[in-house]
Amino acid sequence: MLNYRNTNIVFFVLLALLLLLSFFVKVNWWLFLLLFVARFIVIITGSTQIPLNFFLKAYCNNPLEKEKKVALTFDDGPHEMTLLVLDVLKKYNAKATFFCIGKNVEKHPEILKKVISEGHIVGNHSYDHSRLFDFYRKDRLVEEIAKTDALIEKISGKKTNLFRPPFGVTNPSIKRALEVTKHHVIGWNIRSLDGIIKNEKLVFNRIKKLISPGGIVLLHDTSLQSVNALEQLLQFIEENKYKVVSLEELLDIKAYED
Template identity: 60%
Template sequence: MITHKNISLFFIFLLLLLFLLNLYNAIHFLWFVLIILAWIGINAFGSARISSNYHVKAFCNNPLEKEKKIALTFDDGPSVYTLQVLKVLKKYNAKATFFCIGKNIETYPEILQKVIDEGHLGGNHSYSHSKFFDFYNAKKITQELQKTDELLEKFTSKKINFFRPPYGVTTPSIRRALKVTGHKVIGWNIRSLDGGTTDEELILNRIKKRVSPGGIVLLHDTGAHSVWVLEQFLQFLQQNNYQVVSIEELLSLKAYED
């Protein structure tokens, strides 16, 4: 299995081997540069791809699911658009998991209350969702997760189990933080990219093409375009006999602990 630990051991061994060989026969320094660049490249790819399980185990879908079941997740809320998302979900009798940013919970506590009251699940998406989150040390990441848990647990009255890293990036510091907090990492295998574009047709076609049993869809509850896409997508699922289920049902994992 390709993991950060295994890759690091391999490249350290390779560099030591080159160093020893260099003692007996001069090796061009470019070989050392190429190996270090390859190491950096693999680390970057593994960190950026949540499904790689490079640093932490992430649940991105259920490959064993044969029935037409799929789960919906929303990132970066709560926001004023969350209310519109809730209306659409209610219209189609669909449940979802909302990965919330702590500072947004503080801004819109009544909206999160409505999310929970309507039977949806809440998950941790960090407190700040900072652009520099990936560079935080384990202590600071732990503090962000614990602070957001405290905010969420005022509404769930139960311990939060699910965490989705900002931008889907994982790092050694996140791995160490999760050993303290005990969260399970929830990823996705159907990414809408609605956080980067407002082209509704592009987003809708992208996720429709990727639909398969056991999939987890990533959307955002932070824009009007995502609300439109959600309704069209739910119509598509309905027409193709797909059932929207919770992350708990799809993955057989608990969102909360008593």
């Protein structure tokens, strides 16, 4: 299995062999360089591709699900657009999970209250979603995650068990932090790219192409384009006899601490 531990084992074994070999014959320096570059590429790929489970176990779908069930997730709120997302979800009677950024919870507590009162699940998506998040040390990560948990708990009365890493990036510090905070890490296998593709039809077409039983869809509740893509998606789901279920049902996990 391709993970951090196995990558390091293979790397150090090959490095030792090359060093050993260099005692007997002249080993070209670029072979060493190649080995380091290969390790670097594998690690970068592993940290940016959450479904690889390279550093830690993340739930990205339910591969055993045979029925046409999918879960919807929204990142980066609460935001003014969350209200429109809630309206569309209500229209189709669909429940979703919102991975919230702590500082946005401080800005829009009333929106989070509405998310909860309409029966959706709330997860933790860091406090500040900083570009530097992946460079923080373990203790700072634990602090950030706990701060957002507390903000969510103040409004919902419950401590969330779900965490989604900003940008979907994982690394050894994040793994160690999550061993302390004990969250389930939630990834996705249907990335809408709604933050990058600036056309709702293309966003919807992309999801339509990727949708399959047990899938987890990643959207953002931060733009009108995502709201419109969601409406098209929910129509498609209805017409094609898919069913939107909660992450709890799809993955058989608990969203909140007892």
